Amino acid sequence: MRRRAVLQIMLAAAGMAACRAEGGVGARANLYDCEGCEAVAERPRDGMASAARLAGPDEPGERLTLTGVVYATDGETPAADIVIYAHHTNSDGYYANGEQTTEAGRRHGRLRGWVRTGADGRYRFDTIKPAPYPDMTMPAHIHLMIGEPGRRPYYVDDVVFDGEFGVTERYRAAQELRGGSGIVALSRSPQGVWLARRDIVLERHP
Numbered sequence: 001m002r003r004r005a006v007l008q009i010m011l012a013a014a015g016m017a018a019c020r021a022e023g024g025v026g027a028r029a030n031l032y033d034c035e036g037c038e039a040v041a042e043r044p045r046d047g048m049a050s051a052a053r054l055a056g057p058d059e060p061g062e063r064l065t066l067t068g069v070v071y072a073t074d075g076e077t078p079a080a081d082i083v084i085y086a087h088h089t090n091s092d093g094y095y096a097n098g099e100q101t102t103e104a105g106r107r108h109g110r111l112r113g114w115v116r117t118g119a120d121g122r123y124r125f126d127t128i129k130p131a132p133y134p135d136m137t138m139p140a141h142i143h144l145m146i147g148e149p150g151r152r153p154y155y156v157d158d159v160v161f162d163g164e165f166g167v168t169e170r171y172r173a174a175q176e177l178r179g180g181s182g183i184v185a186l187s188r189s190p191q192g193v194w195l196a197r198r199d200i201v202l203e204r205h206p
């Protein structure tokens, strides 16, 4: 009896493992491990446009426009109705002067915002170029968090700028590649605005 019970437990466990594997082929088990991702749902998605301004004209720093296309997991089909929440440091490397009404507002600083993709999957953030943290422990970066309809939010690899401080071979090798690589090339428009493109491929869900 006892041996049969053990066997049944083992078979049940194997079955559960198989189900999990089928449900999340290619998915990261830790996809939803994310500090601060609750900020994605802080605003109603219905009112969001596909472009947002994070930094007003009085914000110190060099102007930066971040654009991209969000693709479905196939990497080809533009994904509509995807919320992207972005936040980044100011030109001194601080998350400063945020709204005090929510924890994310306090912790993420003033330079944050939301967009929602349309049918073409495109998004755009107009902002300033962030600076590295003052202790220079990381490259300058822009955090991106993704909200798919009816799904738990998750983060994708930070946007960082190729060739700049901290974007080393070691950094490159350590990328998680969530949503694809976050290392982007910078160019400059004739008006002197930094241009960066970060396409995002949606992650599979566990």
Ligand SMILES: [Fe+2]
Binding pocket: 141, 143
């Ligand atoms: Fe950060």
